[in-house]
Amino acid sequence: MVNLKINGQDVTVPAGTTVLEAARTAGIDIPTLCYLKDVSQTGSCRMCLVEIKGGRALQAACVYPVAEGLEVYTNTPAVRNARKVVLELILSNHDRKCLTCERNRNCELQTLADELGVTEIHYEGVRNEYDVDQLSPSIVRDNNKCILCRRCVNMCKNIQTVGAIDAIDRGFKTSIGCAFEKSLGEVSCVNCGQCIAVCPVGALREKDATDDVWAALANPDKHVVVQAAPAVRAALGEEFGYEMGTPVTGKMAAALRRLGFDKVFDTDFAADLTIMEEGTELLHRIQNGGVLPMITSCSPGWIKFCEHNFPEMLENLSSCKSPHEMYGAVIKSYYAEKAGIDPKNIFVVSVMPCTAKKYEAQREELGVNGLQDVDSVLTTRELAKMIKEAGIRFTELPDEVFDDPFGEAATGAGVIFGATGGVMEAAIRTVADILDNTSHSEVEYEAVRGLEGIKLASVEAGGKTIRAAVAHGLGNARELLNKVKSGEVEVDFIEIMGCPGGCVNGGGQPIVSSKDRMDKDIRAERAKALYSEDKNLPLRKSHDNPFIKKLYEEYFEEPGSHKAHNLLHTHYVARDKH
């Protein structure tokens, strides 16, 4: 342990701690912009300047390691003045249209200007002007708002190992963008949206779909059906003041109904359907010498990453569509028939924790008979905006349930899809029962839970050992696949989620500020909401879902049937590395 003084106060912290972290533990806030725990620690924005006794100049607290006897001052006239100058200089080249900005009242730059008491900007001068990049179906980049903190670059390059963006040019002309100034829609960006999640300002946002959804809701000829993914209920509450990790399933269903959707369905049901199809596919591959390891295909960011970076492994991907796409296909076939509605008049909206789902919904192979499975994708953030715009008092809503014919009987297996390891655990619950021809009472598989980057586990069932691996975040996925290719890791089944922590930390989830990220792990907090819901559900295995049984009886006959293949499975394309 190291002893130091911050503003005269004694502080004891482990060696290797930075002055910024040490101050935080002592209840002292130091302003930051470029710093983001576990992602970005470059000391480049100079917001976190502090005085060190005996030091020649002010130092960046985010990269300054503590030392025995160090004396730090975070609130001297020199420090306050320097921070204010730094902030005013950043603001002088910023498009200050806060009122109409996506991140109004949720912007770290705006918050700092408020907290540091900036009432005037003394450095009026030339301002860079950029075209807004709107070509990507998922992500909009507006460099007029960018403060060059590089949190997005570090996330994209170092955590996700996608490397679609970097700093271009130098000095005043520096901007963040893709190679040869291409659009995000033209390069190997996988649309995961983690860049949006870490942006402190309004330089990155999702491609807005709320207008399309409002238009569909107002169209009397459209039967508008909505489905919401498991991870949405674990985070939507944050937009309405609930503590992180509070599930708001019932209020979410109530809000969706009040927005005017004709049917409110739960993507959990489709997660159960995915387990039936994917589990069957896995057993088929194991029993018939198919390509192994089989890799899950729920995460569209991961799928595009695989297509760009591991095109030789496309055969390893499960052919299953992702759950919301399966649901879209079922809604426009089975449900349309049952409800007597022409599928052409059905408009399917998916509420997802994910920006890559917007891209996925446009993939032409994800449709049947010329109709896309899903017509529009909203992020959790966009749903919150619509609820606010509609004047729905979310916290006052009653808890409601999802609609028939798919009912409220989602299982715990479907719910945990939203956390890393959840698909694997759900699959094991079903596959183990099938192989052992019994109903196991032990359903919690701790080995695949948690936040370790790569998790390995094996399960004994039906006299076989099924070896499993789980990776979350694309950097971990890349590492795992390289180990599989080299033979270092030998497994039968792999779950990969594109975002660190899985869908609960998806690129479409509510933004969490860098300060909050210092105090809590978003991935663990939100996952808790899902695991607690799983624990409380009467049914915890996908194959026990009575509506799933009914769907197979009435429509698909059995998992992997011809009809199931036609509606619930897809294929992939190799893409250029860049």
Place this chain on the structure above:
Amino acid sequence: MAKEAVIPFKGTAQQEAELMSVIAQHKDQDGALIPVLHQAQEIYGYLPIEVQTMIADGLGVPLAEVYGVVTFYTQFSLNPKGEYKIAVCLGTACYVKGSGDILEKFKELTGIDVDGCTPDGKFSLEATRCIGACGLAPVFTINEDVYGRVTADDIPAIFAKYQD
């Protein structure tokens, strides 16, 4: 918004083999990118997307990072040089004597921007820092030919001499 290549890439198999051997020499070194870019520019004369892509793949570095480094250093060029290299001095003396207008005139006549090259590969245009001929300000050069004490009105006639 993307920058389109004006000149089609004409790299040869021999150039590619040279580049590959440079990459192989540096592959596992830290900070290999900059020395490789230097040598690539010597081999090709400039660093178009095709060359940067080979370097990105060869070194296992994202293309965006390669491009970021290329655009950071003025020494690296994204465009080939033309058969005639027009270089207008924007040093202080030339600038106050009106070399800015001369540069604009050349942009207008060639249809290219600074650091660009005409699609036929004939002319490239550069804005230079002081070339040390302030007594002749404003000055520009076309290859080895030096022109001084000129005005923008003189440019069309001079330019015409190189357009056969």
